Amino acid sequence: MAFLTLLAAIAAEVGGTTAMKFSDGFSRLWPSVLTLVGYVVSFWLLAQTLKSMSVGTAYAIWAGLGTAAIVAIGMVFLGEGMTVQKAAGIALIIVGVVVLNLGGAH
Template sequence: MGCLLLAAAIAAEVAGTTAMKYSDGFSRLVPSLLTVLGYVVSFVLLAQTLKTISVGTAYAIWAGVGTAAIAAIGMVFLGEGMTAAKAAGIALIIVGVVVLNLGGAH
């Protein structure tokens, strides 16, 4: 159950961050509200996740997967470029999450 809650927390954080892009510096109401909602839901779900997954592991996965997902969304949907450094960074994030899980994430 902790893994499902963590996945939902990541999805909410990614949705909130994506909405932030469209908030125009929090000057547009609907995207701004979606940003706040996304982060509130994400933190509530992350807090529930911590009942079954250690804080270090949960936070590392939440932050790492969220960062990689936002980078991918930026490249695919928002026209941000791919560089070798960006690709290497995303690959390192993925490797880090895998290593955490192999090392006993729960």
Template structure:
């Protein structure tokens, strides 16, 4: 169950960050509201996750997957360049999260 909550927290954070891109510096009301709601839901779900999961593992997964997802969204849907360095960076983020979990952060 904690991984389901964590996945929902990541989805809410990614939605909030994507909305922030469209808020035009918080000058557009609906994307700004989407940003605030996305982060409110994300932090609430992350807090619930931390009741049963170690903070190191939960935060590594939340931050890493969220960062990789936003980078991918930028490249796939927002016209950002998909350079070899960005793709390698995403791979390194994912690898780092896996290593943290294999190294005992999850236990």
């Protein structure tokens, strides 16, 4: 259950970050509101996750998967390019999350 809550926290953070891109420096109301809501929900869900998961593991997964998701959204929907460095970074994030889970993350 903690992992599902963590995935929801990641989704809320990714939604908030994506909305931030469209807020135009917080000058557009609704994307700015969605940014705020996304981050509040994300931190609340992350806090719930921390009741049953170690803070280091939860934060590493939250930050890593969130970063990888934002890179993917940027490439697919916002026309951002993929470089060898970006691909290597995403691969390292995925390997890191797998190693954390194999090492007894839960």
